Amino acid sequence: MSTDITLSTRLRALAGYRATWPLLALAAIFIVDGFISPGFYDIRIVEGRLFGSVIDIFYRAMPTAIVALGMAVVIGTKGIDLSVGSVVAICGAVIAWRIHEGDSHFVILFLALGTGLLCGLWNGFLVAVLNIQPIIATLILMVSGRGIGLLVNQFYGGTDPSFESALLQGLSVGHIWLIPTRLIVGVGVFIALWFLIRRTALGLFIEAVGGNTSAANLAGVNARLIIFSAYLIAGLCAGIAGVILTADTHTSDPVSVALYIELDAILAVVIGGGSLAGGRIYLGMTVIGALIIQALTTSILISGLPPEYNLVVKAVVVLFVLLLQSQNARNAVWGLFSWRKS
């Protein structure tokens, strides 16, 4: 009897641990995928690079994961950045424009990331200096950003936004040793952010500001500067994702590129256990969240279900994860169980 009780308490404790449910969800998706597609775990080497469904999930999840990492930092300050999709669109247009002007590759890369930073600067200015609520402040760039992208496309006529570029080709389908380049970029962003957040005081300050802005201010933290830096990080991350996504499509299509990526990124943060109420940054769990979203999409594709089921399944899983994280819903379920027992 007593073992039964300890088991149940342990299960309860495990269920309360924030990493449990997302990791279980990812594992469950991978296990189900293994059943529906026999070759799911196979990893082959084709043309000098790793190939396989698992690699593909990582490969496709990278842009969302990078955007989500920046989003996690912003959400840590109790903010939100709705404009990341528009930033991706503007970066894509800037890249296409400068390639048509004949700039060298590294100048273009520099300009694209600079564009991302500039957008972050704008959002940071609205939130930190003008004190506008983040969801509203970033809505401005979200609404107008795709228009700005279309306008930049006009700079070179805009009739043929497609382009060729060896560097971008390398970022899209290239590989270093056996590993796709963008995985290395993604890991690089993760490590850089991890050091910045966990090995410098910045992370502590961000979580302090997100937890209680006035208290942090009284404790001598320059909340304005901290919030500013968070939006700069988000803008830069969106810029990096913008370069990768533009490299994928070899064209600038501001209207439809990265549509809903801001929603996916926010979902990744929330699935990873981050609360929109701020005060916490979970970088690793955010990446897990992005992987869950991509793994779901991939499993629908390999399961042979029509792709239009994708959104519905995504919605159901999101709801499921959210309900699991909700104390009220968990209590209701536990209550149901104990009622059955007695």
Place this chain on the structure above:
Amino acid sequence: MNEKYWPLMATIAVFIALFLTGGFLFKNFLSTLVLGHILADNAFIIIAAIGATFVILSGGIDLSVGSMIGFVGVVMANLDLAGWHPLASIAILLIFGILFGALQGFIIDFCDIQPFIMTLAGLFLLRGSSFMVSLDSVPIRHPFVAEVARVHVPLPGGGFLAASAIVMLISLLAAILLAHYTRFGSNVYAIGGDRKSAELMGVPIRKTTVMIYAVGGFYGALAGVIYALYTSSGYPLAGTGSELSAIAAVVLGGTLLTGGVGMVAGTLFGGMILGLISTLIIFDGSLNSAWIIISSGLLLFIFIVMHRFLVGSFNLRGRA
């Protein structure tokens, strides 16, 4: 004048200024004909925005309205193929909208999930469901649709009100009554102003939250019906991004996204301003659609900064 009317007055002033600018730039712009067309063309956005006004007044947000528009249209078109009378499918779909919104509101309150995330799941669910119903545009061929399209109420000066504009104005009137003359309306303002105080004062939070999102769902479904009748077809991608236009219309209409401050009537002018901008740019002919997006964003920026300083200086609802 009461300072709570200031944002609304600013909205109306911008609308009149834009309309006069149009009249100054283009011959025949200042006519009830143009006005009637703007009302009819933007009726579905304004209807969706009216629902969004209640949600935003309560301090929440509803991202699912755009998908609701697509879903309602696709289902209506397919029920039409199955031989249903449009009025029957409209009734079913409006009830569906109410129930779907109520469910969203219930989950938001019961599970303490941020409205943003919950309605995002709603966005995915409804958009995905419309893809599952049909991937192509389906025409609605019932003669009822053609009859609705023929409805014209003449205005003085050669213009006319189309059916969509009439439905929009009636639903606006209903929303004004609901917001300003019922207990539910006061509860919405109370929750948006200060949720904790409202709860302590005995405002039924759960019931009101469920009702708020039910109202949002109803107006979303009505917007979908109007859009389907207006285009006489159902298309699964219809209304993509309308949730943003609706939110923009609400903000331009003088409602604060922080909740608690704003008026339903303002949303009409907010939506009209958005419609006026695109009409002006289409009239001009030399500017492309990029300018519609950019100038809407610019106007949004000006209004948001203005609201920020109004809140700061007049202390409409304490420090934001």
